[in-house]
Amino acid sequence: xxxxxxxxxxxxxxxxxxxxxxxxxxxxxxxxxxxxxxxxxxxxxxxxxxxxxxxxxxxxxxxxxxxxxxxxxxxxxxxxxxxxxxxxxxxxxxxxxxxxxxxxxxxxxxxxxxxxxxxxxxxxxxxxxxxxxxxxxxxxxxxxxxxxxxxxxxxxxxxxxxxxxxxxxxxxxxxxxxxxxxxxxxxxxxxxxxxxxxxxxxxxxxxxxxxxxxxxxxxxxxxxxxxxxxxxxxxxxxxxxxxxxxxxxxxxxxxxxxxxxxxxxxxxxxxxxxxxxxxxxxxxxxxxxxxxxxxxxxxxxxxxxxxxxxxxxxxxxxxxxxxxxxxxxxxxxxxxxxxxxxxxxxxxxxxxxxxxxxxxxxxxxxxxxxxxxxxxxxxxxxxxxxxxxxxxxxxxxxxx
Amino acid sequence: xxxxxxxxxxxxxxxxxxxxxxxxxxxxxxxxxxxxxxxxxxxxxxxxxxxxxxxxxxxxxxxxxxxxxxxxxxxxxxxxxxxxxxxxxxxxxxxxxxxxxxxxxxxxxxxxxxxxxxxxxxxxxx
Numbered sequence: 001x002x003x004x005x006x007x008x009x010x011x012x013x014x015x016x017x018x019x020x021x022x023x024x025x026x027x028x029x030x031x032x033x034x035x036x037x038x039x040x041x042x043x044x045x046x047x048x049x050x051x052x053x054x055x056x057x058x059x060x061x062x063x064x065x066x067x068x069x070x071x072x073x074x075x076x077x078x079x080x081x082x083x084x085x086x087x088x089x090x091x092x093x094x095x096x097x098x099x100x101x102x103x104x105x106x107x108x109x110x111x112x113x114x115x116x117x118x119x120x121x122x123x124x125x126x127x128x129x130x131x132x133x134x135x136x137x138x139x140x141x142x143x144x145x146x147x148x149x150x151x152x153x154x155x156x157x158x159x160x161x162x163x164x165x166x167x168x169x170x171x172x173x174x175x176x177x178x179x180x181x182x183x184x185x186x187x188x189x190x191x192x193x194x195x196x197x198x199x200x201x202x203x204x205x206x207x208x209x210x211x212x213x214x215x216x217x218x219x220x221x222x223x224x225x226x227x228x229x230x231x232x233x234x235x236x237x238x239x240x241x242x243x244x245x246x247x248x249x250x251x252x253x254x255x256x257x258x259x260x261x262x263x264x265x266x267x268x269x270x271x272x273x274x275x276x277x278x279x280x281x282x283x284x285x286x287x288x289x290x291x292x293x294x295x296x297x298x299x300x301x302x303x304x305x306x307x308x309x310x311x312x313x314x315x316x317x318x319x320x321x322x323x324x325x326x327x328x329x330x331x332x333x334x335x336x337x338x339x340x341x342x343x344x345x346x347x348x349x350x351x352x353x354x355x356x357x358x359x360x361x362x363x364x365x366x367x368x369x370x371x372x373x374x375x376x377x378x379x380x381x382x383x384x385x386x387x388x389x390x391x392x393x394x395x396x397x398x399x400x
Numbered sequence: 401x402x403x404x405x406x407x408x409x410x411x412x413x414x415x416x417x418x419x420x421x422x423x424x425x426x427x428x429x430x431x432x433x434x435x436x437x438x439x440x441x442x443x444x445x446x447x448x449x450x451x452x453x454x455x456x457x458x459x460x461x462x463x464x465x466x467x468x469x470x471x472x473x474x475x476x477x478x479x480x481x482x483x484x485x486x487x488x489x490x491x492x493x494x495x496x497x498x499x500x501x502x503x504x505x506x507x508x509x510x511x512x513x514x515x516x517x518x519x520x521x522x523x524x525x526x
Contacts, residue, residue: 016437031495032466033441229440229467329444331464352466353443382462382469 004049005142005207013225021113023050026227035230036355039193040398042222043148045214046231048199049207052116053141054109054123058132061105062270067291068126069097070253070262074269074286076101078279081172081188085253085261086119091296092249093256095119096241098190100174104272104279105132108186108201110143112243126292142207146214146223147197147234149398154218155187155198158210162187166198181209192231194238195398233352236361239323239393245334245349246321246363252297254304255365256321257393262297264288311368319346319365323395324377324388331360332379332388338364339378339385345370348379354395361395362388402433402525405499409513410521411475413457416499421513426481429474430503431463431494434525440465442491446472447483448505454480456513461504463494472504477511 001024004010010017015026026047028035038044056065065073071084078101086094095115100108111119120136127134146155156163162177166187169175174188183206191197202210214223232242241247246256253261266285273280307314326332332351337344346366354361362379370377373392378385408416414435419427436442446462454460454474461472483505487493494502516524 016440027467028440031441033443033492036466233466330446330462330469331444333469353464355443355466 002050004047005204006047006049006211009208009211010047010225015225015227018228020228021050023113025050026225028227028229029225032227032229032233033355035224035226036233038222038224039148039195039226039230039234040356041149043146043150043154043218044193044226044230045211045218045223046145046147046226047142047211048145049142049204050113051143052111052113052119052136052138053143053201054111054116054120055135055137056107056109056123056127056132057105057135058130059105060127060130061107061132064127064130064132065099065107067130067289068123069099070291070293070297071099072263072267072269072288073099073101073107075267077270077281078103079173079175081174081190083172083261085247085258086122087253087293087297088249089293089296091252091293091300093243093247093251093253094122094249096243096247100186100188104270115243140204142202142204142210143199144202144207144210144214145191145197145199146218147191147193148195148223150218150221150223151195151197154214154221154223155200157217158213169198179210180213183210185210192240193234194240194394194396195234232350233355236350236352236363237354237356237394237396239363239395241321242350246365251365252300254297254300255319259301259304262301264294264298307368311371314368316367318368320368320371321349321393322364322366322371323391323393324348324351324362324364324379325357325391325395326360326362326379326386326388328359330381330384330386332362332364332381332386337380338366338370339380340370340375345377356396360386360388363393402437403499404432404434404518404522404525406518408499409515409517411473411515412521412524413473413475414525415473415475417475417513417515421476421509421515423509423511426506426508427476428503428506429476430498431472432521432525433498435470436495436498436502439463439470440467442494445487445491445494445504447487448472448474448480450480450483452480454478454507456511474507475515476507476509476513478507478509480505481508482506
């Protein structure tokens, strides 16, 4: 198994480690529920160094990326980030990604640990006719997340310079800072918990110092280290998809309720107005060029609209993503069958006891006729039916 | 290394049994600290009904945590005489005090039991 640069820190903190996508990662430290609740009320510190980082650079970086992913890359401003999908020509999801525009001709892409090799290879293929390089730099980078209402104070305090920039970051924007100890970091206001938070990109050699700095400054305000178990219950409550569960090669973005990720409308794009070093948004909106999967996704969009208008008419094999909330008791888990009366209508994609709600919660792919909010469904939990009610996602939203 | 109290008996399925487990005696049963740590925070316990018969080595309940569900095996054959009702609202006792307030159920033993001692269990989990 691959070790994170923070492996020894986790051992010293008494973490239980598990194999996650070939990495030896902490599943919990003090306890799943305590860690989850800490993120909701104070802050949690996550080692997510297993996530993949891919750099795309070159004169055609923006044009190539625009043709490779379903969201527009040419319209992404420097300093901003965007959640997107890499799809097959048939519209199936290869991975969900966050794309950060570092510069005019330079993008950083974060992929799921289990998919980084596949995504790198696929992007390299799609960039074959574009003047740009695709490089997997995962081994050189450590990614550390600080998530929770106290995160902004903690990350600001970690800065030697740039504290104000951090505090002013809007959601899905990033900046570079100098952390105490003269450590360069890229700080993004992104996360996977449903809380405010930041993800810090540092070189692997600086990971231990940054981790310890976060613990030193964060512990007095309630920050605790958090593992993969808490990460999963947090994102599940927040209705965020996990690749391999809500998103697969067999799902389109529309099936998972993420049709908004597919951008086909015209928009102003970043361009160089001819002044050395300057960039600016084009005066007029520019039509989106072709991208992989565009035609298939256009058809998927029409099917999704037709289904929404008349759920009962959807083909038998249609599935859309719903949220489910149960009563205190046994939890539905990924793979369990979902029933509406005597009809199996779908399968649970993710499920766990929710620490915040105090009951089992789940997401499931079900036939549109079973997807209306308030529908009472039954899940086969190891031979016994447990009742859950369709509930609008997200199941939890942070107070603004 | 998790604790393995010397005065209890154990199974390789990570249950502990208090008392000598002779037929006719009532024993208290729980899961070991090793098993509780592996499960993570227990959030729900399915207890065997009082009065039900149980058979050594067979499943008689479930323990549910964030990440996992563990079957609860009975280490002895007999009849359930009591269950820890406190676990219905406070299942976390299994994690904080697996050998004390986290006890799970009691059984009146009807057959000789096959159990191992603390040393053997400690070796098993080493």
